Amino acid sequence: MSRRKEVVIMKSGVPSTGPYSRAVKFGELVFVSGISPRNRDGTKFKGTVEEEVANVLENIARVLDDAGSSLERVLKVTVILGDERDWERMNSVYAKYFPKDPPARTTFHSDIGASVEMDAIAYV
Secondary structure, rough: OOOOOOOOOOOOOOOOOOOOOOEEEEEEOOOOOOEEEEOOOOOOOOOHHHHHHHHHHHHHHHHHHHOOOOHHEEEEEEEEEOOHHHHHHHHHHHHHHOOOOOOOEEEEEEOOOEEEEEEEEEEO
């Protein structure tokens, strides 16, 4: 097991849009940076809240795949909602991606300039 930080190279995941790594592995853990709704080329994705939540989770799945992991191995998710009234809409989509043994989760509201942003911690 590696005890050093390893930046995950994006092959299918959305590239970072700033001076940060989209994902970093350390040992058997993968830390995925916050992802807001994005097209595969990194441009903003616009749709309903449900479509944007699904987009974010699909993008997290791609990043995890690039890191050798998957949504089934997610331990913790942080969800930031741009509007706290979207909690139920977000939750209905989120539940479909984690139907069995869902990860620990923190959800809060903040003015982030997007409907939703999520980060994740998973294992390889």
